[in-house]
Amino acid sequence: MNATQVPKARVADPRPGDTTILNPGTTSERPTGDIGTASAGADDSADAASQVEDAGGSVARPESLIETRPISVVSSITGHADDGSTAGAPASGSGCDGAASQPPVPYVLSFSTGERIVVVGSGLLGRRPYVQPGESFDQLVSIADHERSVSKTHLEFGVEVGDLWICDRYSANGTVIIPPAGAPHRLEPGRRYRVPRAGRVEIGDRWFDVR
Numbered sequence: 001m002n003a004t005q006v007p008k009a010r011v012a013d014p015r016p017g018d019t020t021i022l023n024p025g026t027t028s029e030r031p032t033g034d035i036g037t038a039s040a041g042a043d044d045s046a047d048a049a050s051q052v053e054d055a056g057g058s059v060a061r062p063e064s065l066i067e068t069r070p071i072s073v074v075s076s077i078t079g080h081a082d083d084g085s086t087a088g089a090p091a092s093g094s095g096c097d098g099a100a101s102q103p104p105v106p107y108v109l110s111f112s113t114g115e116r117i118v119v120v121g122s123g124l125l126g127r128r129p130y131v132q133p134g135e136s137f138d139q140l141v142s143i144a145d146h147e148r149s150v151s152k153t154h155l156e157f158g159v160e161v162g163d164l165w166i167c168d169r170y171s172a173n174g175t176v177i178i179p180p181a182g183a184p185h186r187l188e189p190g191r192r193y194r195v196p197r198a199g200r201v202e203i204g205d206r207w208f209d210v211r
Contacts, residue, residue, distance in 0.1 A: 020148040020172075107164045107197070109141075111208040117141055119159060124169070125203075126154035149173055149204025164210060165192045166201060176202040 107119040121138030124131065129140040130153045143150050151171035158165055168175040168187040175187045180198040187193055195201060199210050 104162050107159065108211040109208045110211055111143070112206050113143075119157065119164065122156070122158035124153055124156055126150055126152050126169075126171075128152045143203075143206060145204065145206060147205055150206055151204075154203050155201075164195050164197075166195055167192045171203070173204040178202065 109117045109119065111117070117139070119139070123129075123137050123139030123141060125141040125143065127143055127145050127148065127150050129142060131137060131140070137156075143154075151169070151173070153169045154171040155175050156167040156169055166175065166177075166187070168189045168191075170189045174189075176184050177187065177193060177195055178184045178200040179196055184202075185193070195210050197210055201208055201210065
C-alpha cells in the first residue's frame, strides 16, 4: 500500500467506548497476549460517550467526533513544538561531493507481549484499529487485550524527518511516554510527540519499547 500524507485534522474513534478505565493510583500485572496486523475497512456502530482518565482528573469524552489541533510534532522530553530548524538539513553522511548517506535504521516496537513490529510508515495501534473515512495508513497493529485497558484505536504513529512520533487518539486510559532519561510524560490527545529510541510507551496495562 502506498502511503499518503496524513491529514492534519484528527478525529476520535466513533465506535462505542467500551474500554475499561484504569485507576491511575494502582498498578497491575501486565498480561501477555498476541499482537497482529489488521486489515483496514472494518466498521462498528455509532459513537457512545466514555470517560478519559488522567492523573489530574476525569474529562468526559465528547459524543461527537473531535477534530484535534493541527500542530507541529512535540518533543516528549522538552514538551515544546519543533521550530523546524532541523527541517531540510543534510542527512548525516552526505557531503558536497554527492556521496550517498546511510539509509535510516527502521524503528522497531518491542511489546510487553514479546512481539515486535517494524515501523514501515504511518499506522494505527489498538485492540481493533479503525480507519476514519479519508484516512490512509500503511500499518494497522492490533493488540489482544482481554481486560480492554487498550482502546480499539488507541494511538497513531508515523515517522517524520527520521523521527518516530505517536499521537493519542482520545483513548480512554491515555498514553504515557517514558524517555530513557527523564520523567514520564502523559500525552495530550490529538498532539504528536516524538519518541526517542530506548524510550517506552505505556498504553493501558500494555507497553512497548522503541528500538
